[in-house]
Amino acid sequence: DxxxxxxxxxxxxxxxxxxxxxxxxxxxxxxxxxxxxxxxxxxxxxxxxxxxxxxxxxxxxxxxxxxxxxxxxxxxxxxxxxEDKPAEAPKAEAKKEEPKKQAPAAAPKAAAPKAAEPKAAAPTPASFDSRQETRETMSTMRQRIAQRLKDSQNTAAMLTTFNEIDMTNIMALRNKYKDEFLQKHGIKLGFMGAFLKASTSALEHQPMVNAFIEGNEIVHRNYVDISVAVASPKGLVVPVVRNCNQMSMAGIEKEIGRLADLARNNKLAIEDMIGGTFTVSNGGVFGSLMGTPIINPPQSAILGMHGTKMRPVVTESGAIEARPMMYVALTYDHRLIDGREAVTYLRRVKDVIEDPSRLLLEL
Missing domain, CATH: 2.40.50.100 (RNA polymerase II/Efflux pump adaptor protein, barrel-sandwich hybrid domain)
Structure with a gap:
């Protein structure tokens, strides 16, 4: 790392x-x-x-x-x-405008009514002539991402398990307290804080998901550092929210906000990116309905959040209601994590998000 x-x-x-x-x-x-x-x-x-x-x-x-x-x-x-600016292409583009000036100077446009139909057909072959391919060198970041993801596929025995979460209660909680939360903590109340808090609780219940393989040994951690994907001018970056197991939801939201600001201004330090025991990726902000995220080695699992959509749900009473539902996916290394542990982890995340009072009551 x-x-x-x-x-x-x-x-x-x-x-x-x-x-x-x-x-x-x-x-x-x-x-x-x-x-x-x-x-x-x-x-x-x-x-x-x-x-x-x-x-x-x-x-x-x-x-x-x-x-x-x-x-x-x-x-x-x-x-x-x-000195660099005059050497760049804008002046070359200005020279390219000269042929465009000659085009209207040629008077055939006066005769255009007679040849209107033949001229309409001309653009068709021209469009084929304009087909081209361009090449660019992959950035160091993109090369490394490609290498790491392929290494992850070649090394880990990756398997993905899914569940769906009823977002009704967490959305109601956010709507009720978002203004007061912003006023007190100076940061907006989003859903990432809740999911990181729920993930931390689930990792504490299923510590093997927070471990990793090194050689012939399993390395266990008594801390939770969660990598969070955020947007930057260079693309998606994955800074780390450290010691989530010791932070409140407000503290987690503040740290996510701080890292996101650094990312937007291209000021993330190398130290902000190194480490991480688990990753949470929110494809829902881009409109994803469902997906299978790839593990970020040497981590052993990654949680994928997706878009919240209104879907018909059969309630416990048998009634059919429209509820805001989100699919979640846990991709895990089956060499280390058994299916029971993966499903139990994801079920814990679901339970906490659907009933946030569980965290307050430590249930």
Whole structure:
């Protein structure tokens, strides 16, 4: 789960630039996040030891500098982006407009009424000519995700079990207290906090789901660190909410909010991404009805939440009612976790969400 290398995606300075302490010198893309490399102290860049797109190792030196005050009339690194901008494609696009100006200059449009039908047929072959394929290098993050997910499929004996949850009571609880919760805690009351709290309770009841295999040993944990998928400018990232077993629902909601803010601003640190004993993924925010999530190794299980839909439900009295229902899926490593433990875990999550008072009464 540790990070050992990354790709140098860009330099923001050039040799001879004077850079103030803590200013960004370069950006490195790891398999988890994009990291800014800051100037350790003010000085002038003397040598760049790596080029953009090079792979760099953790702890590797890839530039040198001479510490000291700014030289008189010294170039600032702001000059570099100014040179890049004229080199980019917008001016090339301006040149492409010239043929467009010649097109209306050719007078055939005056004769268009006579040849209107033949000209209407012309775009058809042109559309075939416009078909093309483009290629791009996979980012370090995407390559690592692809590798890890394939390794997960090749290593774990993955199996998925499903259940459905009646969201009526948890939705009523949220609607009743959301304004008061926001006023007191400064964070919106969502459903992720409830699901993380329910997952934590279920993991404590079924600790094998929180364990993992290392070699020929089973590693048990007495803590619960839940990885939560959140959106970022670079795509989905999975920061970790640590010590969920020691946190209140309000504390969990605050931590999710803090991590989500960091993700949106591309400021997640590597430390925010490392670790995690279990993962909760909410595909419902994208409209997912049902799915089978893939385990994030070395974890042994992942809970998938899905969209809440109104569906007919037969109540205990035999009546048919429309209820807000959510499908949930637990994918688990069958080498470690038996079906009984997986089903019991998922049933515990269902019971807590459908009747949140169970947590209050410790039932």
């Amino acid at each position: 540790s990070i050992t290398e990354g790709k140098l995606i860009e330099w923001t300075v050039a040799v001879g630039d004077y850079v103030e302490v803590d200013e960004v010198v370069a950006r490195i893309e790891t398999d988890k996040i994009t990291v800014d490399v800051n100037m350790p102290e003010s000085g002038t860049i003397t040598k760049l030891l790596a080029e953009a797109e090079d792979n760099v190792d953790v702890g590797q030196d890839f530039f040198t500098f001479e510490a000291g005050p700014a030289p008189e009339g010294g170039a600032k690194k702001a000059a570099a982006p100014q």
